[in-house]
Amino acid sequence: MRAVLQRATNASVTVDGQIIGQIxxxxxxxxxxxxxxTPATAAALATKIAKLxxxxxDAGKMNLSxxxxxxxxxxxxxxxxxADTSRGTRPGFSRAAKPEHxxxxxxxxxxxxKSQGIPVQTGKFGAEMSVALTNDGPGTLWIDTAQP
Structure with missing residues (x-):
C-alpha cells in the first residue's frame, strides 16, 4: 500500500457540494x-501510521504520534x-489494485x-472528491509498504 500523510490543523472532503468528512x-x-x-498489509500500515x-x-521535536x-x-x-510516469507524459494507473480489491x-x-483509538473521518471510495487542507508543516511523508 502507498500512503501520503499530511499533518493538518484542519482538513475536509467534499462530494457533490457536501462536506462528507472533516477533521x-x-x-x-x-x-x-x-x-x-492484503488485509495484513492494511493492518500493518495503519498500526505504523497511528504510532508514527x-x-x-513541548520542546518542538517531532516526538508524538x-x-x-x-x-x-x-x-x-x-x-x-x-501512477506510472515512466513512459510519455500521460500517467498510467495499472499498478493500482482493481476497485473491488x-x-x-x-x-x-x-x-x-479506528482499532488504534484514532477518531476517523473518510472520503467516499471511487467518488470525485474535493479535498481541502491546512497543512501543519513541514509535515508531509510518503510511505510505501513495498519499500524497505
Whole structure:
C-alpha cells in the first residue's frame, strides 16, 4: 500500500457540494492499495501510521504520534498514488489494485485505524472528491509498504 500523510490543523472532503468528512488537528491520509496488498498489509500500515511520531512535543521535536496527541485522521482513497510516469507524459494507473480489491483494503485500513483509538473521518471510495487542507508543516511523508 502507498500512503501520503499530511499533518493538518484542519482538513475536509467534499462530494457533490457536501462536506462528507472533516477533521480539526490531526492527519490527512491519502491511501492507495496495490494488487499484491492484503488485509495484513492494511493492518500493518495503519498500526505504523497511528504510532508514527510526526507531531511536535513541548520542546518542538517531532516526538508524538497521532494516538498520543488525540488528533483525528481524514482517510481518502487515492488510486493516483500508483501512477506510472515512466513512459510519455500521460500517467498510467495499472499498478493500482482493481476497485473491488482496493475498496476492501481501504475499508480494512479504516477499521484498523479506528482499532488504534484514532477518531476517523473518510472520503467516499471511487467518488470525485474535493479535498481541502491546512497543512501543519513541514509535515508531509510518503510511505510505501513495498519499500524497505
Amino acid at each position: 480539526k488537528a490531526g492527519m490527512l491520509i491519502f491511501i492507495c492499495a496495490m494488487p499484491d496488498d 511520531r510526526l507531531f511536535k512535543d 497521532l494516538a498520543q496527541t488525540g488528533g483525528s485522521a481524514l482517510i481518502v482513497s487515492q488510486f493516483t498514488l500508483a 482496493a475498496k476492501a483494503l481501504y475499508e480494512d485500513f479504516i477499521t484498523c485505524m
